[in-house]
């Protein structure tokens with residue numbers, strides 16, 4: 001069975017045979033029992049987010065605190081004129097929260113879902129969502145997907161590689177990107193830092209893409225316990241950059257009303 005995958009070694013198309021993907025040169029990649037395939041060539045140690053960070057993020061996301069962003073993604077995706085069986089590629093899919101949102105946005109379509117992450121551990125979480133998605137270990141800078149096969153790519157807080165997005169998208173294909181807004185997690189930063197800074201936003205223009213829409217998505221979420229505050233804190237990069245003294249300040253808080261604000265950007269690849 002033909003797939004959109006290409007061989008990471010020789011770039012020829014990968015076909016599925018039983019529990020493996022293989023190319024005409026017989027380079028073979030086995031699909032793990034848990035449901036993902038490792039298409040990353042170089043073996044390395046711990047990649048991407050660690051287990052504790054992943055578990056915290058999944059617990060937090062599954063509590064629905066970022067559901068306003070997931071809903072905005074669903075609305076944006078549902079409004080696009082996608083073909084009947086679109087190929088959706090989630091770049092840096094993590095534990096699959098936004099890929100699941102994308103799936104539910106297209107109830108009448110039969111999307112072909114692809115999600116990759118540099119972290120095998122993240123894909124173990126994603127596989128448990130049972131999305132019937134093709135999950136694979138890969139880098140954003142060498143995506144083992146054939147040229148011009150993707151109808152819509154998702155990039156939610158993940159490494160950005162313009163060349164690979166342009167290569168894998170069809171002409172006229174879409175890129176849906178979410179980035180933290182300037183005031184995202186402001187109250188948490190106020191709690192930690194003596195002099196907090198707002199997030200810096202990069203310019204929205206991307207060469208080779210037309211910006212179709214830009215939506216600011218924001219709400220204040222109420223964290224009602226120290227446990228919930230810790231889940232949020234541990235899924236942020238601040239957790240790993242904060243001194244023990246400043247971590248104590250977070251540990252002392254019982255409740256926190258915190259702004260969860262994002263920019264959702266929809267682009268179309270120029271032909």
Ligand SMILES: [Zn+2]
Nearest residue numbers: 007010023027
């Ligand atoms: Zn090959």
